[in-house]
Amino acid sequence: MSSKAEKKQRSSGRGSSRASRSGRAAQAAVATEEQGNALAVSEPEPQAELPKEKPEPRLEGPQAQSEESVEPEADVKPLFLSRAALTGLADAVWTQEHDAILEHFAQDPTESILTIFIDPCFGLKLDLGMPVQTQNQLVYFIRQAPVPITRENFEAIVQFGTVRGPYIPALLRLVSGVFAPQIFANTTWPESIRNHFASHLHKFLACLTDTRYKLEGHTVLYIPAEAMNMKPEVVVKDKELVQRLETSMIHWTRQIKEVLSAQETVETGENLGPLEEIEFWRNRCMDLSGISKQLVKKGVKHVESILHLAKSSYLAPFMKLSQQIQDGSRQAQSNLTFLSILKEPYQELAFMKPKDISSKLPKLISLIRIIWVNSPHYNTRERLTSLFRKMSNEIIRLCCHAISLDRIFEGYVSSSKEDLQGCILCCHAWKDHYLQAVQMHTKFSSRGWVLDQTSIFAQVDAFVQRCKDLIEVCDCQYHFARWEDGKQGPLPCFFGAQGPQITRNLLEIEDIFHKNLHMLRAVRGGILDVKNTSWHEDYNKFRAGIKDLEVMTQNLITSAFELVRDVQHGVLLLDTFHRLAAREAIKRTYDKKAVDLYMLFNSELALVNRERNKKWPDLEPYMAQYSGQARWVHILRRRIDRVMTCLAGAHFLPHIGTGEESVHTYQQMVQAIDELVRKTFQEWTSTLDKDCIRRLDTPLLRISQEKAGMLDVNFDKYRSHLAPSPHTPLLQLSQEFNSRLLTPLFIIPSLSYITIRLLLTFYFFLFFFFVSPHLPPCYQHFNFMTYLQSKTMIGQARWLTPVIPALWEAEAGASLEPRSSRPAWATWQNPISAKNAKISQAWWHKPILSATREGEVGGLPEPGRQRLQ
Numbered sequence: 001m002s003s004k005a006e007k008k009q010r011s012s013g014r015g016s017s018r019a020s021r022s023g024r025a026a027q028a029a030v031a032t033e034e035q036g037n038a039l040a041v042s043e044p045e046p047q048a049e050l051p052k053e054k055p056e057p058r059l060e061g062p063q064a065q066s067e068e069s070v071e072p073e074a075d076v077k078p079l080f081l082s083r084a085a086l087t088g089l090a091d092a093v094w095t096q097e098h099d100a101i102l103e104h105f106a107q108d109p110t111e112s113i114l115t116i117f118i119d120p121c122f123g124l125k126l127d128l129g130m131p132v133q134t135q136n137q138l139v140y141f142i143r144q145a146p147v148p149i150t151r152e153n154f155e156a157i158v159q160f161g162t163v164r165g166p167y168i169p170a171l172l173r174l175v176s177g178v179f180a181p182q183i184f185a186n187t188t189w190p191e192s193i194r195n196h197f198a199s200h201l202h203k204f205l206a207c208l209t210d211t212r213y214k215l216e217g218h219t220v221l222y223i224p225a226e227a228m229n230m231k232p233e234v235v236v237k238d239k240e241l242v243q244r245l246e247t248s249m250i251h252w253t254r255q256i257k258e259v260l261s262a263q264e265t266v267e268t269g270e271n272l273g274p275l276e277e278i279e280f281w282r283n284r285c286m287d288l289s290g291i292s293k294q295l296v297k298k299g300v301k302h303v304e305s306i307l308h309l310a311k312s313s314y315l316a317p318f319m320k321l322s323q324q325i326q327d328g329s330r331q332a333q334s335n336l337t338f339l340s341i342l343k344e345p346y347q348e349l350a351f352m353k354p355k356d357i358s359s360k361l362p363k364l365i366s367l368i369r370i371i372w373v374n375s376p377h378y379n380t381r382e383r384l385t386s387l388f389r390k391m392s393n394e395i396i397r398l399c400c401h402a403i404s405l406d407r408i409f410e411g412y413v414s415s416s417k418e419d420l421q422g423c424i425l426c427c428h429a430w431k432d433h434y435l436q437a438v439q440m441h442t443k444f445s446s447r448g449w450v451l452d453q454t455s456i457f458a459q460v461d462a463f464v465q466r467c468k469d470l471i472e473v474c475d476c477q478y479h480f481a482r483w484e485d486g487k488q489g490p491l492p493c494f495f496g497a498q499g500p501q502i503t504r505n506l507l508e509i510e511d512i513f514h515k516n517l518h519m520l521r522a523v524r525g526g527i528l529d530v531k532n533t534s535w536h537e538d539y540n541k542f543r544a545g546i547k548d549l550e551v552m553t554q555n556l557i558t559s560a561f562e563l564v565r566d567v568q569h570g571v572l573l574l575d576t577f578h579r580l581a582a583r584e585a586i587k588r589t590y591d592k593k594a595v596d597l598y599m600l601f602n603s604e605l606a607l608v609n610r611e612r613n614k615k616w617p618d619l620e621p622y623m624a625q626y627s628g629q630a631r632w633v634h635i636l637r638r639r640i641d642r643v644m645t646c647l648a649g650a651h652f653l654p655h656i657g658t659g660e661e662s663v664h665t666y667q668q669m670v671q672a673i674d675e676l677v678r679k680t681f682q683e684w685t686s687t688l689d690k691d692c693i694r695r696l697d698t699p700l701l702r703i704s705q706e707k708a709g710m711l712d713v714n715f716d717k718y719r720s721h722l723a724p725s726p727h728t729p730l731l732q733l734s735q736e737f738n739s740r741l742l743t744p745l746f747i748i749p750s751l752s753y754i755t756i757r758l759l760l761t762f763y764f765f766l767f768f769f770f771v772s773p774h775l776p777p778c779y780q781h782f783n784f785m786t787y788l789q790s791k792t793m794i795g796q797a798r799w800l801t802p803v804i805p806a807l808w809e810a811e812a813g814a815s816l817e818p819r820s821s822r823p824a825w826a827t828w829q830n831p832i833s834a835k836n837a838k839i840s841q842a843w844w845h846k847p848i849l850s851a852t853r854e855g856e857v858g859g860l861p862e863p864g865r866q867r868l869q
Contacts, residue, residue: 076106079154084139085162092124101126109146172212184226195240206251219287223299232306242310249314256321273394274346281336288329295322331377338375354399355422358429365437388456396463399423400528409521411483413474420467427464462530480513492576496563505556516545550585561593567643570597571650578652598658608636626684637673
């Protein structure tokens with residue numbers, strides 16, 4: 001029961017809404033009638049009858065309900081929906097918004113059109129006008145009179161229909177299929193109006209047909225259907241009809257001329273490739289073949305026969321063009337057949353990198369030569385030159401795909417330069433293969449190679465230059481911004497007080513360069529387009545900025561070398577600025593600083609040469625004559641070798657004449673030093689004793705024969721004659737001590753590490769006690785202990801001190817017991833003992849001075865006298 005009540009309420013609600021709408025429509029009709037009655041004064045009766053029809057009583061009681069049940073026929077929504085033939089409309093969702101739009105259109109006389117369509121994104125749409133975007137299907141309702149739409153006037157006021165597909169083809173179908181036949185078959189119009197309208201309708205249909213098929217790349221002739229069912233003899237008598245047919249033939253002639261001239265337009269295209277050439281001839285073959293088929297149709301032949309009887313002057317040009325169409329169709333088919341052999345190789349070429357294209361070029365050139373030799377139509381100089389030029393365009397296009405402008409300007413210098421170099425090599429390979437083919441063709445063919453080489457490679461040469469310009473941009477990023485491959489290199493570190501200022505100047509140069517690079521990058525859209533002449537102007541501005549940076553860099557290098565005082569520092573600076581030396585302007589300054597560096601080396605060689613030529617070299621007081629001289633010469637050699645090694649490792653130094661001269665001077669200096677060393681060695685060997693080798697066999701210590709397990713001093717008493725006189729060479733005495741005292745260390749394998757250290761200490765003290773009294777006057781005041789305290793000869797001087805008394809006792813004749821060294825070793829390990837420290841201090845200062853004084857008199861120091869009190 002409740003459901004029935006709800007249904008009744010809903011039906012009553014709809015009835016009331018419809019009643020309100022119908023009431024508004026009735027009121028509008030009444031207002032219209034009132035306006036008409038106001039104009040027609042002679043008819044007062046309707047005005048008197050209007051008050052009798054009062055709606056108020058019918059709204060009360062059961063009569064109102066019966067009246068509401070009659071009014072649903074005022075709802076016009078079913079009328080619109082029943083006439084909307086739209087795919088998917090049944091499944092679409094109808095909303096209150098759609099009701100509002102439909103009601104507004106029905107009640108508002110100012111709205112002239114309503115369209116219903118299904119949008120792919122928003123679904124069902126109702127629009128008071130045409131949709132902005134093209135729809136595949138739509139239903140239109142057009143108001144013919146500015147009055148509200150009701151059930152009664154719907155058929156008379158509303159025109160409706162459906163449009164499917166694009167608008168122009170739909171319009172052509174509608175006009176040619178519906179309206180044109182009715183207009184041409186109508187004989188009720190006046191003759192002048194009919195002829196005038198038919199003439200314009202034929203022109204409109206001809207233009208509409210041409211436009212509709214040109215959008216698809218085809219050419220279709222419009223054949224007027226007005227005279228198709230009439231005999232030529234009858235049509236000739238109608239002059240107006242003949243003129244309309246001549247108008248159609250004029251349009252045919254214009255269409256054929258456009259097709260024939262399309263070849264010239266395509267051939268003049270400078271950016272097209274071989275695949276576009278093949279596609280053009282395919283379309284041309286289809287167009288000409290389609291036109292040829294249309295020219296033999298019944299309608300065209302019927303028009304030709306009519307104009308032939310009428311002796312029209314437009315027939316002869318048309319027939320001539322028709323013959324050209326037939327010939328052009330055969331020519332296009334032949335050209336397409338020969339050019340098709342290039343399709344597969346060029347399709348493979350489209351997926352290759354520039355570095356791999358070179359291997360495919362000889363085959364492509366051979367195929368073009370085959371077309372040249374065998375094609376009956378595609379063998380002219382112009383067409384072959386155009387084909388080779390299109391091949392150049394294809395190579396340029398493939399190279400452009402391999403170049404990334406973003407990577408170039410983002411600092412990927414190494415990889416970008418590699419890609420650009422690959423493109424340049426590809427273009428050069430194309431030109432080389434072409435010249436080889438020309439040479440082979442000229443050698444073995446009777447037909448000369450008469451193609452325009454300049455036209456073929458004009459754009460290739462321009463593209464190569466553009467790639468070189470981009471390589472220069474990459475080099476500038478490497479030189480002035482430290483970009484290598486997407487990363488900036490480390491900032492150089494400069495030494496000295498001017499180091500921070502030089503670094504700031506270098507960063508300023510980098511900032512200026514980045515600004516210039518940003519300005520050049522702003523026009524990157526036309527960089528690879530060789531026809532873009534604005535690139536030259538922008539690039540010249542960039543080059544002018546780079547020249548200013550080169551001047552700033554030269555000044556920076558000059559200021560950095562102002563504080564250079566040695567070769568090593570100069571080499572470091574040249575290594576820092578080496579990456580900039582690739583630029584010609586900076587290289588001149590770089591070479592000058594390299595010359596200055598070699599001049600520093602020459603001054604170093606001059607100082608060493610002056611030192612070498614001294615008669616008496618400055619030796620340390622503790623050095624012997626020959627060994628000291630040898631060490632002095634070795635220091636000189638190491639001094640120049642260190643500088644030469646630094647220069648030899650600097651691979652970045654330029655090869656200049658000054659450098660070669662410096663190296664030659666160094667080699668002469670080395671030879672002179674080697675000769676001095678050999679001379680010193682010969683002088684030293686001439687002063688050696690013949691029995692010095694034999695004395696090396698005598699150990700300094702020996703196993704005691706009296707006390708088991710003890711060692712005795714085996715000092716050769718023969719050494720008393722070795723006490724040097726003022727004329728005894730110091731080197732000879734040093735050699736003697738070396739031979740006598742160091743040999744036991746290697747002869748006695750049972751000596752411990754501590755014993756060997758003790759023996760080495762004993763060796764040094766014996767040497768200076770026997771030698772120092774007989775040194776020249778300049779060496780007599782040399783304090784050996786002070787030297788030991790300042791330098792480390794065997795180890796620290798502290799461990800030498802407690803050992804000396806025991807050694808002297810052993811030399812005086814006492815046995816050198818192993819346990820006698822234990823207190824000394826313990827004292828060295830634990831230096832807290834005050835007694836040992838006191839003895840050590842006395843030993844370091846007193847005995848050597850007394851021994852030196854005794855040496856001056858001529859005696860030898862005796863071990864027993866030096867014993868501490």
